[in-house]
Amino acid sequence: MSNAKSLEELEQKQDFIRRHIGPSPAQVSDMLSALEVSSVQELIDQTVPASIRLEQPLTVGQSRTEVETLSYLKSVASKNKVFKSYIGQGYHPTNVPHVILRNVLENPGWYTAYTPYQPEIAQGRLESLLNFQTMTLDLTGLDLASASLLDESTAAAEAMGLAKRVSKAKKANAFFIADDVHTQTIDVVTTRAEQFGFEIIVGKAEDAVNHDIFGALFQYPTTSGEVVDITDLIAGVQSKKAIACVAADIMSLLLLKAPGKLGADVVLGSAQRFGVPMGYGGPHAAFFATRDAYKRSLPGRIIGVSKDRLGNDALRMAMQTREQHIRRDKANSNICTAQVLLANMAAFYAVYHGPQGLKTIAQRIHRFADILASGLKAKGIALKHSTWFDTLTVVSDNKDHVIARAIAKGVNFATNHEGEYSISVSETTTRADVAELFDIILGEGHGLSVDAIAADVEANGSESIPASLVRDDEVLTHPNFNSYHSETDMLRYIKRLESKDLSLNHSMISLGSCTMKLNATAEMIPITWPEFANLHPFCPLDQAEGYQIMIGELHDWLVNITGYDAVSLQPNSGAQGEYAGLIAIRKYHESRGDAHRNVCLIPSSAHGTNPASAQMASMKIVVVNCDKNGNVDMADLKAKAEEVSENLSCIMITYPSTHGVYEETIREICDIIHEHGGQVYMDGANMNAQVGVTSPGFIGSDVSHLNLHKTFCIPHGGGGPGVGPIGVKSHLAPFMPNHSVINVPGTNIGNGAVSAAPYGSAAILPISWAYITMMGSEGLKQATEMAIVNANYLTHELSKHFPILYRGRNNRVAHECIVDLRPLKEQSGITEMDVAKRLQDYGFHSPTMSFPVAGTLMIEPTESESKGEIDRFIEAMVSIKGEIEKVISGEWSIENNPLVFAPHTQGDVLGNEWDRAYDRFYAAFPVPAVAKNKFWPTVTRIDDVYGDRNLVCSCPAVETYRD
Incomplete structure (x- = not known):
């Protein structure tokens, strides 16, 4: 083979790497020059401690082209046998309307959006989720619904948790499950109960009243198909001051009387058969509804109706918004990722x-x-x-x-x-x-x-x-369910909602810790192939050979990337991964006669899901202080590890740290925990800054979850789906999740499940498989290195105008930085919220706000953004700094400036009255670059307090639509 041909083939192999990584070689050179380093390697040497850098390269193989990758994966997929499925048990074949398939599931305007924490630029998916909640309320006959949970079985586990919190049978510690509930649901609920210390009683449905219980779960219809009037069963449970929960088939509720009308306190189930493929088990949105009296205990997210600054109806997440981050170890659950994309599909189907x-x-x-x-x-x-x-x-x-x-x-x-x-x-x-x-x-x-x-x-x-x-009441009477039945009308409705949302197909979403990077089209294509989309999760294994090959290859690659010995792909969110990892630790200690080891050390800077997950695993949480630089206070760690040594279960620590630096003492932290008999749980949220450069297993940790929806390119879907597999060292491998219907090799028989399906959200695993395949060992390392380059360049440029809160060795950051707005806030009265909302006028989603430190913005550019886009973001931040300075100087008052009125809608800017201290044109087009790609928020600043005081969580009345 000639050298020219070899070079050509090499360039083809690297073609996807160049397309995934945003900056061109010239742009990289410019950024390195600004950072005063001669090469990427020099920057890595300055940033990542030498003691934790990998000695050997990854061995996932050379990168493959998009054509090669899809061709090979198609040959693998063809080994799946797509039989006609009559298995049921919570999973059914369905017809996905093509207008939804093409314009929602396959549309980056829907699948690349982030969780709607900035509601002014998320009104479209918020309306769709409100449709989902309204649909749930109508079909279940209850008062209040959430905006989706992870799957039917985990929703049932959440129902058990709610029952324990609100039941007046305070002395009872048992939860009853009818023996005709789906097998996988009994499995998941039993696993959850074990962690909480609850007793599970499985028996004939009519026997529920014969036990001292705080709640009971019935299936309607039963898993074997029987339709039973459970009114008396529900009343019997409630007579014992217990909570009656019903898992219902959503399609049957069109014909069957609503469980809420039968007296149920909680109704839950899967929305899968409303136009979402079976996908070998997921992702699928669960629905969950309960009584208004229990609204403070409802798990997950709730979409509510509020008002914006101009008095217009506006949607936002109500009450439970990020509650696990706020309440930490007192959270109702550790749910972080919902199933928004799939809930939207089900809502659009309705x-x-x-x-x-x-x-x-x-x-x-x-x-x-x-x-x-x-x-x-x-x-x-x-x-x-x-x-x-x-x-x-x-x-x-x-x-x-x-x-x-x-x-x-x-x-x-x-x-x-x-x-x-x-x-x-x-x-x-x-x-x-x-x-x-x-x-x-x-x-x-x-x-x-x-x-x-x-x-x-x-x-x-x-x-x-x-x-x-027989159902005798009308359902889905709202105009949204009675107006879009032609494809033309439906197409325009979907587009109208899409146009209200800012997604990655418009501009950079610079969320620290959340890694909103490219979700390449080639990675997305396989998920709608029938060979992957149309398999039942409980089909015989010889019919899923293609899935087993793909899952096996992904497993081996993740083992190599993480430095662990085994991986479980069952957890279907990062929070579920944390939970599964902590269960593995707990079971490991129990196997050694150390069941008393129940203390979890957590640094004060940790993600809120960490203490929430530890609480779910019934661990006692001891907080470790951080020093003024944000690092773990080693003296405090040593003292507390010594103090709880006999009972130490583990530490949960994020690396690079939550504040965006490579802590120098990470290996010492692992050693201290191990010396005291504990395990190291490394939160994988920031794995984007590890791949190919270091690894949690190499550093010395025992278990991590990986956010495939962050580092490994599964899109966020507007707030879900996610996948959160765990990697473990060999001594923890036997304690990973198993499954009662399909045995998962390599784990102990009898290990409980954490998700409804044995391989969780299997249908979207081809995305991460394709990403790793097309990047290869070299590309994966380059991605990490470029994330570090982009973050340090952004930090360098912003530091000329804002204080940067934390830095690591040689004044460098990892893959994200924290901009401290508190000094400006003290001088001007302008808050971090004002800055976040003003960024919307510049066409950007806000960075992560007030986490991990109140009054700050945490920014992560990722490796997929070009220098041009990063510069545009920097320009916006610098311009906003200038606006704040005008408030400080008195040119604008604190009550009358573009930041406090942000964001500006078309209606606001073009209204008849304008008494602002700044120009209308400047409000909407503060810098010339905005005019080239203007994104208009559809509502102005939303009143969160009004929304919580006047909680409305279903579609507004018809009159508001006329207005």
Whole structure:
């Protein structure tokens, strides 16, 4: 091979690396010059302690081109066998409306947005989430709903937690689960209960009242398909001052009486079958609703209606917003990542079909179940139940033969119990499918006609839903669910909402700690391939060979990148990863007879999810002080480790630190903890500054979670989905999550699950797989190095105008910096909130505000932003500094300046009245660059206090839309 050809191939291999990394070589040179270093390596030498730098390069392989990557992954995906799934058990085939598939799931305007903590530039997805909440309230018949949880099983675990908090049966310590609840839900709830020290009682639903309990969980319909009136069961639970929780099938609620109307205190479930692919288990949005009386205990996020400065209705996150960061170890839960993108898809599905369309789909599903049941009974086949919505359980003496025939025809049934199998029909089931089901169950020549049976069912009516449980009230009456049923109208509605939101396809989102980097199109393409999208998570493993290959390769690469020995991909958020990692530590200590080790040391600068997760693992939290430079106070650490030595379980520490520097003492910290018998949990939030340069395993930690939705390019989706796998050293590997339905190799049988599906949000793992593949060992290291270059250049330029709160060795930062606005605030009265909102007028999302230090902005440019975009951000910050100085000088008063009125909407700027001390044009176009790519916020500053005092968490009345 000629040298020219070799060079050409090398350039092709590196093509994706160049496209992922924002700065060009010339821009890199300019930034290095500004930093007065001659090379990237010199900057790394100045920044990262030599003692923790990797001695050997990563071994994930050479980078591959986009074409090579997708071609290979397609060959892997083809090894999956996409059978017709009738497994049910919380997962169903669905038809994703193409207008939603293309314009939401595959649209960076929706999938690259951040959590709507800056609501003025997030009104679109907030409206969609409000639709989701309204849909939930209508279908469940309750008072207050959240904006989605991680999956049905974890939502059930959250329901148990709520029940314990609000139940008046204060002496009770047991939670009852009916034995006809989905198996995976029993698994996840049992795991959570073990950590809290609750007793779990699993038994016949009617036995709930025979126990001293604080709450109970029922499935409606049951996992085997029976539709039971649970009114008396709920009343019996409540008579014991306990909380009645119901896990419901969302599609069935179009036909079945709402559980809230039956008396339920909490209703939860999965919204997956509202237009979200099964995806081998996720991601899927869970819905969760409860009574208004329990609103302060509701887990997750709530979208509420408030007012903006001009009196217009405006949406924002209410009450629980980031509550785990605020309340820390007193938080209701450790939920951080929701499932916003998937909740939006489900909400749009409901909007597109409307109440009548949804009811028609539900009726069609139920009618096919009736037809199937009628034909089977006519041939003497025994059904376990006389009622059903979509699921029939067959009592069979030839189960193995039937299952063999089904597999031969590419069909999957549920086969959980001896002598029984279940069939769940779905939106995708056709008459031809029903005929095929007759052939499979009865054998050829059975003589049944689907058309004839259908006519008979139609003529005689159906009694498979008890008359007392037939839904008789209207649902989804709001105009949003009755206005967009043509594709043209739907397309424009989606676009209208999208245009209200600032996403990565508009400008840099410079959030410290949250790593809003490029989510490359080539990485996103595989998630909608049928081979990945349409597998049931409980299908036989030989049908998921492609998934197993992809997951296995990703596992091995993450092991190499982290320096650990094993990885669990089950946790479906970073917070879930923290929880799973702490469980592994706890189980490890118990296996050694050290169950008394329950103290978790946490530096005062830690992420709020750390103490919240430790609380969920029933650990006692001891806070370690930080010094004036933000580093762990080593004297305090040593003293507290010595003090709790006998009971020390672990330390939770973030690296690079939460304040954005590589602490020099990290290895010493690990040694101190190990000397006292504890484990080191390293929070993976800042892994973007480690990959290829150092690793948590090499540094000396025992377990970390990885935010694949940060470092490894899974997009944030407007606040979810996330994936938070844990990496562990070999001694902790046996204690990683397992699963009661599908065994996860390498973990102890009996280890509980932390998520509903064995591999969590498996459908989006191809994103991180593709990122690592296309970057290769070299590209991954370059990404880390360029994140450090960009952050230090940004810090250098901003330091000319603002104090930088913390720096590490040689005056450098890691991948983020903290700008201290407190001196300016003291001089001018202008707050960090004012700066954050004024940045919106410049076309930027605010950096992370007041974390980890109040009165500051934490900024992370990532490796994907070019120098030009970073310079534009710097220009905005410098211009805002000039505006603050005009307030300080008295040119503008504290009551009349562009910062306190920010952000400025078109209606504000073009209004008839203008009594401001500054020009209208300047309000909207403060620097020339803004005019080239103007983003208009759709509401002005939102009144958070009004929203909490006047809590409205469903779609506003029709009159407000007319206004």
